[in-house]
Amino acid sequence: MYHKEKSIQVKNSASALYNxxxxxxxxxxHLTYFTVVHANVxxxxxxxWDGLNYSHRQLQSKEPNVATSTxxxxxxxxxxxxxRDLLVVTSQKGIQMYESxxxxxxxxHALDTPETPTAQAVFARGISAVRESYIxxxxxxxxxxxxxxxxxxxxxxxSEVLKEHKESITDIAPECSGQPGMExxxxxxxxxxxxxxxxxxxxxWKGTVVAGYGTGQIHLYEAVTGILHAEINAxxxxxxxxxxxxxSGLLLSAAEDSLVRVWHLTMTPETNSVEVAxxxxxxxxxxxxxxxxxxxxxxxAFAVTGYDLSEIIRYTQS
Amino acid sequence: MSSRTLPLLFINLGGEMLYILDQRLRxxxxxxxxxxxxxxxxxxxxxxxxxxxxxxxxxxxYSKKALRTVFDRLxxxxxxxxxxxxxxxxxxxxxxxxxxxxxxxxRPKDILLISFNHMDAIKDFVxxxxxxxxxxxxxxxxxxxxxxxxxxxxxxxxxxTLLIFFQDMHIRVSALxxxxxxxxxxxxxxxxxxxxxxxxGRFVLPTSGPVPYGTQVPGLIRMFSCTGEEVTRLxxxxxxxxxxxxxxxxxEIFRDRVTKLGTNMYSVSRPVETHxxxxxxNSAQHTKVNTAPNPLAKEELNLLAxxxxxxxxxxxxxxxxxxxxxxxxxxxxxxEALISRPGDLSYGVINIQATxxxxxxxxxxxxxxxxxxxxxQSPSSSSKGDDLLAMMDGL
Numbered sequence: 001m002y003h004k005e006k007s008i009q010v011k012n013s014a015s016a017l018y019n020x021x022x023x024x025x026x027x028x029x030h031l032t033y034f035t036v037v038h039a040n041v042x043x044x045x046x047x048x049w050d051g052l053n054y055s056h057r058q059l060q061s062k063e064p065n066v067a068t069s070t071x072x073x074x075x076x077x078x079x080x081x082x083x084r085d086l087l088v089v090t091s092q093k094g095i096q097m098y099e100s101x102x103x104x105x106x107x108x109h110a111l112d113t114p115e116t117p118t119a120q121a122v123f124a125r126g127i128s129a130v131r132e133s134y135i136x137x138x139x140x141x142x143x144x145x146x147x148x149x150x151x152x153x154x155x156x157x158x159s160e161v162l163k164e165h166k167e168s169i170t171d172i173a174p175e176c177s178g179q180p181g182m183e184x185x186x187x188x189x190x191x192x193x194x195x196x197x198x199x200x201x202x203x204x205w206k207g208t209v210v211a212g213y214g215t216g217q218i219h220l221y222e223a224v225t226g227i228l229h230a231e232i233n234a235x236x237x238x239x240x241x242x243x244x245x246x247x248s249g250l251l252l253s254a255a256e257d258s259l260v261r262v263w264h265l266t267m268t269p270e271t272n273s274v275e276v277a278x279x280x281x282x283x284x285x286x287x288x289x290x291x292x293x294x295x296x297x298x299x300x301a302f303a304v305t306g307y308d309l310s311e312i313i314r315y316t317q318s
Numbered sequence: 319m320s321s322r323t324l325p326l327l328f329i330n331l332g333g334e335m336l337y338i339l340d341q342r343l344r345x346x347x348x349x350x351x352x353x354x355x356x357x358x359x360x361x362x363x364x365x366x367x368x369x370x371x372x373x374x375x376x377x378x379x380y381s382k383k384a385l386r387t388v389f390d391r392l393x394x395x396x397x398x399x400x401x402x403x404x405x406x407x408x409x410x411x412x413x414x415x416x417x418x419x420x421x422x423x424x425r426p427k428d429i430l431l432i433s434f435n436h437m438d439a440i441k442d443f444v445x446x447x448x449x450x451x452x453x454x455x456x457x458x459x460x461x462x463x464x465x466x467x468x469x470x471x472x473x474x475x476x477x478x479t480l481l482i483f484f485q486d487m488h489i490r491v492s493a494l495x496x497x498x499x500x501x502x503x504x505x506x507x508x509x510x511x512x513x514x515x516x517x518x519g520r521f522v523l524p525t526s527g528p529v530p531y532g533t534q535v536p537g538l539i540r541m542f543s544c545t546g547e548e549v550t551r552l553x554x555x556x557x558x559x560x561x562x563x564x565x566x567x568x569x570e571i572f573r574d575r576v577t578k579l580g581t582n583m584y585s586v587s588r589p590v591e592t593h594x595x596x597x598x599x600n601s602a603q604h605t606k607v608n609t610a611p612n613p614l615a616k617e618e619l620n621l622l623a624x625x626x627x628x629x630x631x632x633x634x635x636x637x638x639x640x641x642x643x644x645x646x647x648x649x650x651x652x653x654e655a656l657i658s659r660p661g662d663l664s665y666g667v668i669n670i671q672a673t674x675x676x677x678x679x680x681x682x683x684x685x686x687x688x689x690x691x692x693x694x695q696s697p698s699s700s701s702k703g704d705d706l707l708a709m710m711d712g713l
Contacts, residue, residue: 016481039482072319072482092319117321117376121475168471200474214426214470215533230541233534236525236560237424238474257536258523259557276539278554286516286523288421307481308488308520 001262001280002302003318007311008045011056012038014290014305017074018125018171018200019241021291021305021312024078024085024100032295033100034312035076035087036305040069042076042089044102045312057102063093064110072123079129083151088135090124095137095145097156106154109147111139126172130188134159138169144190167192171202189223201242203251206267208274210251212239218253220265220274229274234261241292245299250279252302254292258284260304282315319479320472321376322464326433327385327480328373329457330419330580332364333436334412335389336443339398341584342643352397352641357443358450359396365453374460379483397640403656404645410489411645417484418514418521419579424530426473428577429480430465431567435580437461458571466569488519525558531566 014020014036022035030049035042042059059076063069071092078100079086085100097107113122124145126138135147135156142165148157172190189209191199201212208229209221216235221228235255243252244265251263262280267273287306295301301316336357343353363369380388386409393400393408400408419432437458444450468476515521529535536556543549567576646652 013486015485016478039485074319117378119321119376121320123319170471200471214474216529216536217534227544228542228546230539232540233536233538236529236533236536236556236558238426257558258525272544273541273549275541275550277552278539281555281557283525283557286520288523308485 001318002282002315004282005301005314005316006051007313008034008047008054008303010034010036010043010045010310010312011058012036012041012043013308013310015039015073016288016290016307019075019077019291021241021293021303022077022087023293023295023303024080024087025296026100033078034303035078036291036312037073037076040072040091042073042102044087046101059087059089059096059098059102061089061091061093062096062105062108063091069093074123074125075127077127079127079135081129081135081149082132084149086129086135086149088127088137090127090137092121092123095124097135097147107147107156109145109158121168126169126190128172128174128188130174136162136172136188136190138165138172138190140168142166142169142192144169144172165190165192170200173202173204175204175207201239201253203242203244205244205246205249205265208265208267210242210244210265212242212253214238216255216257218242220276222272222274230276232263232276235259237288240288240290243293243302245294245297247297248299250294250299251276252292252294252299254289254304256288258287258289260284260289260292260302262299262302284309284313319378319482320475321378322468322472323379323476323479323483324377325370325373325461325464326429326476327379327416327483328388329433329461330416330436331385331389331412332392333433333440333580334415335393335408336360336440337582337584338408338411338645339393339643340443340582342645343398346643348641348643356396356398358447360392361440361444362450362453363392363395365450365457367453367456370457370460374464379479382483399640399642400645401642401652401656403652403659404643406659407645407655413484413487414489415583417487420477420480420484421521421523422579423477424528424577425470425532426477427468427470428530428567428579429473429477430461430569431575431577432580433461433465434458434569435575435577438575439582455571462569462571526560528561529563531563533563535560535562 015038017037020037022033024033026033032047032049034045034047037043040061044057044059046055046057047053061069061071061073063071069091073089073091076087076089079088086106087098087100087102089096089098092111093113094108094110096105098105111122111124121140123140124137125140126136126144128136130136130146133149133151135149137145137147139145142163144162144165145158146160146162148159150156170191172188174188189202189204191202191211199211199213203210204223207223209223211219211221212234213219216233216237216239218232218234218239219228220230234253235257237256239253239255241252241254244250245252249265249267251265252260253263254260260282261278264277264279266275266277268275282304284304284306287309289304289306291305293303295303295314301314304313304315306313339360340353340357343356348356389409389412390405393405420429423429423432437454441451441454444454536558537553539550539552539554540548541550541552564576568574644652646655
């Protein structure tokens with residue numbers, strides 16, 4: 001179903017963090033941007049679709065009063081909004097927002113960090129663009145910060161703090177049905193650290209929540225009622241990444257067990273049912289995968305990163 | 319990331335170091351009483367009360383350089399001496415062994431089981447010395463107190479922090495015997511032929527064997543109706559060869575851990591080689607995480623001071639009591655290893671002699687002085703410096 005393409009070499013290896021791959025497709029310029037986090041640095045690659053041009057850039061984590069920050073980055077993700085695309089980078093010290101090509105930092109929000117370290121770690125993790133002009137970021141305290149993003153410029157403001165969770169946020173996802181004008185009942189789903197089943201990856205699509213667990217299971221729930229639609233014994237280790245191709249309903253899951261799996265989700269609104277079919281496996285030998293994302297809305301191609309690997313592996317439909 | 323990582327890193331690396339030293343002491347036929355003294359001295363220093371107090375405080379991980387310095391001091395806590403090349407090799411083996419254990423750890427919580435395996439073995443080394451045994455027991459209690467209540471998300475954060483620390487280390491270790499201990503259910507003869515590492519230094523991550531406790535074997539999709547009844551069951555090919563989980567290991571003091579990760583893989587006398595080739599390319603790409611201009615951060619110096627505070631100063635009369643341990647098969651091999659080690663793989667150890675004299679104070683004071691000169695002002699920096707010097711004076 002898919003075959004391997006030529007990998008993209010990256011300056012540093014990927015760190016073992018959830019969702020450690022960001023992908024943004026710039027159709028008008030025939031480019032795709034990729035981001036991979038390595039400790040306190042984000043490696044960005046801009047790849048032309050003809051495979052001939054690659055340009056690299058590195059972004060550093062930031063902290064107040066220090067020239068070179070060593071604070072570790074938890075996540076880097078693209079936030080596509082109708083008016084503009086931003087790159088959001090979260091670390092132990094705060095939240096940085098850049099123009100999507102990484103050229104300019106447009107906003108910096110510092111987290112409240114105590115003078116001496118406490119047992120509870122402080123960091124931000126879980127990034128999502130919501131509706132037309134908001135970016136939501138999760139924090140280790142369990143809060144979700146909601147930022148208001150203007151159409152252009154750097155006048156981004158923190159407009160609200162949601163305090164529903166008591167535990168560290170692990171992931172946040174927007175409703176991404178990809179159909180403009182569709183009525184959204186739920187805008188956002190968030191997951192946290194608490195409870196016996198640890199959810200580290202989450203997706204919201206056409207009113208269905210897809211959750212990836214530390215036990216290797218994937219569960220599908222109806223967003224509004226919480227009814228369990230399906231339960232998959234998907235992986236033998238922790239799931240590190242989930243992604244959906246909104247136009248085709250293809251689902252991508254990747255875990256520490258070296259496997260990437262492609263599934264197909266079908267919604268039948270009449271019977272209020274969701275069906276899952278398994279389509280394909282790819283094994284990245286001897287690698288704990290930490291990021292896997294589709295490169296386009298149909299799921300025609302996807303990219304993968306792994307711990308200690310200095311490349312982005314790509315697969316395309318045959 | 320996690321501020322609770324350092325105790326686990328230290329105890330597990332310390333445990334691996336003791337396994338290796340124990341094996342080398344036996345391989346070199348060091349007399350039993352001397353060997354025992356070395357092991358006892360190192361273990362009692364490792365579990366020094368003040369040192370552990372410092373270690374267990376919530377804090378970020380130390381830099382690689384600082385941690386290496388701590389282990390240098392620890393290895394020299396007794397009458398045993400190691401040359402630079404042997405110390406380098408010892409540290410390579412320790413770090414790669416623990417990296418392997420962290421990578422292959424089935425559930426993040428199992429890192430605690432691995433730590434307990436190391437602790438169990440250390441207890442066994444000192445079972446004849448009640449005073450040191452009680453130090454070890456106390457540490458057990460501290461570990462249980464601090465870690466058994468953490469949720470799996472916290473353990474995963476600890477594991478991720480450790481993996482960032484070990485990132486890009488690919489030194490090849492040929493210790494075939496360790497595979498024997500990691501897969502207890504399988505035929506020994508088959509697995510002796512398999513490798514633990516590839517020729518490029520990456521560990522083999524099998525897609526077979528038992529799944530972690532709490533995980534199901536992949537391959538099943540269940541779909542439900544709105545009323546919760548199972549409507550369909552589908553099987554799919556999981557691409558591996560998995561079996562059901564083993565029973566859970568125990569987190570109490572005297573129990574079966576089930577996992578073999580963290581147990582002594584050197585208990586059979588086997589020469590263990592390390593190879594440097596192929597790693598320098600990765601090292602060049604490696605971005606140093608701790609690029610602080612000072613060689614040691616204040617906190618790291620504190621730890622070092624506490625460690626040295628627990629050291630007994632070797633008296634000059636003990637010169638004939640001392641001996642050298644070689645991690646290689648011959649002295650020539652050791653010399654050759656030192657010369658041929660790629661520059662970017664050297665650990666850049668800071669040498670601080672642990673002698674009870676004014677020179678120590680002066681050296682530490684100089685390092686502390688470098689802090690204030692570089693402009694890193696913090697309200698408590700002067701008092702921390704004073705505490706340090708006071709502690710050295712009290713030795």
